[in-house]
Every structure is written in C-alpha cells, then in structure tokens.
Amino acid sequence: MPYETVREADPAVADALEGERARQNDTLAMIASENHVSEAVMEAQSSELTNNYAEGYPGERYYGGCAYADEVEQLAIDRARELWGAEHVNVQPHSGSQANQAVYFAALDPGDRILSLDLTHGGHLSHGHPANFAGQIYEVEQYEVDTETGYIDYEGLHEIAEAFDPDIIVSGYSAYPREVEWDRIQGTAEAVDAYHLADIAHVTGLVAAGVHRSPVGIADFVTGSTHKTIRSGRGGIIMCDEEHADDVDSAVFPGTQGGPAMHNIAGKAVGFGEALESAFEDYAEQTVANAAALAARLQDNGLSPVSGGTDTHLVLVDLRDSHPDTTGKEVEAALEDAGIVLNANTVPGETRSAFNPSGIRAGTPALTTRGFDETACQEVADLVARVVDAPADEGVIADVSDRVDDLTDEFTLYD
C-alpha cells in the first residue's frame, strides 16, 4: 500500500476531516436527526468490510469470502431483534429512505395509494412528496396535525382513509414532537384494509429503550434509520413479522439494492450492542428529559414550541407568534455563527417556503451523548432565545459563542 494515512495520501481530504472533527467538538449539535457515535462504531465503519461484496444474506451469499460478513450481519440482526422485539429484521438498507422504498416495493404495485403526513406538518420526503420517487410512482393523499393543538389529527386521518381507500398508511415522522399512537393508526389501517408502515427513524433509540411506545408487533412494517437516537452505524433497518420476511428481504436485495454496505452493518452491530447495555436506557431517558427542559425554557423565554412541548427528543418552534418578522433560516444562520447547529424547519400551517420556513427544529440526542443534563439544556435554551431575539446583533452572537466555548470545553466529545 503506498500510503498509511489519509494525511499522507490526501492532505486536502485530511484537512476537511480534521476540520469536521474540530467542528463537532467545538459546536453544539442540535439537529434532531444527528448524534455522535462512539469511537468503536466509527472504527467498525472504517474497517476492511468496506471491501467486501456480500450480496445475499448470511449463509446464502452470491460471492465467496463472506464468512466474517455473515458473522457481523448475524450479530446485527440478533441484537436488533433483541432491542426492538421484532420477529424479522433486515439490516441492509443503506438509509431510512431506502428502507421505506423497499417496503413500498414489497407491499405495493406502481399506482397504489399511500396515505401519509404532509411534509410541512412533520412528514418525510420518502413518505410521498412529489419531488421524491414515492410521490411519482404512487398516488398520495396526506393527513395533517391539528394546527390548534399540534397533535396528529387521528380522527381526520380516519376520515381521509375512509374516503381515499389507501393501500398503505405511513406513520412515524421527522418533525413531530409528540408520542405517536401507533395503535390508533393501526385501527384505521385495519378498518380500510390497508397495510401500516411505521417509520421510527427519529425515535429508534427511544423505542428500543422503552421511553416511547413501540409499533413493533402492531404495524405490518417498521422502518428506521440507525444513526439517530439509536446512535449506531449509519444506515437503515426494516422490521416485520415472519409472514412478510421473504418479501422484505427480496425487496431490499435484489429488489432495490445491490451489495450491502458491510462496514456500516458492522457499525450497526457495534452500536446495537452498546444500546443493549443498561446505560443506554439512562441515555434515552435523559435525552427526553433534556428535550422537555429545553422546550419549557424556550417557552419561558417567550417562544412557542409546537404542541406546547415535547414527549420525545425534539422541539419544533413556530416563530410566527413571537417573532413574526424573523425566519427560521435567519435564526439557523445566526445560531451557527454562535456555535449552535440546528435547522430551519417548516411548521404546521406553514406560510413561508420550505427553504426559508417559519420554524426551527432542535434536538437533544447529541447534547445528551456529550453529557448535557436538564440544567445545561435550560442554559442552551436561554442562549438560543437570545439569538432568536437578536439574530443580527454581533455582540449577542459573540457573547453566546463565548458561552458555547465554555460548554464544549466542559462537555468534551472526541479526543
């Protein structure tokens, strides 16, 4: 091999990688879908398994040389079954969107009907947005949250389902702060003879730890991503009962993917192993407690969390009441200057564009990983509120940035 390190082989990439490590160490990651995996997960993800072609499944591969790939994938499957209590698990989807694509491929024909939550109300592109394959191959109708309460309008969903007669109802969301009542949606799915796909991408870790109710054993299909609250190797996962196992497996490979990313599956195995330790339950509980503290303190500062708070790891703030002339994008940029990284987000009843929407979304999974408790999250809420009040004030940005430096020094991350 000509080079041993990225630094020797490619200084430009090495600079960027070092920059990214410093950025993560020195800023507060509050993007609700992000987390900081352990060094062990990162080591597994950068292992020699990146070289391996393991098309097929453990014990039934199309190529030779898969003995260790089999061991790793089986470990990931067994640990996932233990974590979520699923009868069947496929750990090969390259992402949460790929997992959803495979479920559609297993359960639907082109032109079939999907009923899902509107993107601006907290849904996801892969649930049927017109810009996504799902919105182009299938016929899509959407339900909403009640804009008064911020909670899913379960009765409205039921009425739309009766009128639309969907083939599948999608639950599970990207910007919904409240616990999802999977059984109510399952009741509607059964009433209209539709499948139910529960996409738990955001709450995988909360469900595994028992701090959010589980759709496993209720919905026909459960999908998720594996790098958010569950804090394991990057990618997706599908869970289902045995009756759908063969359809799901063949929809992933050869239906929608080629060779699995075995290095990421190794990262999933290691992360799932970490999540089986009792400390992970404490982590998940603290993540939710931190989000509740964040939401309450933002509210004390005059901001409006959608639904009045959170049951999960995320808070969605509608800026229109408190700061009608300030957009989410302005706040996102000002906060990033101050060292707090979150994202502008649409809110229910959005009146601006998706690119420059009226809200911000903040999550606590990554802060909790680096040791933040409720008190620290209350202080972060105060810092966020200061910037929301004065996004163009350089003095405020500098003050907040100084305090972020103190916090990142106190709550250290990667060496």
Ligand code: DSN
């Ligand atoms: N884009 C991710 C999120 O931020 O929620 C979901 O795929």
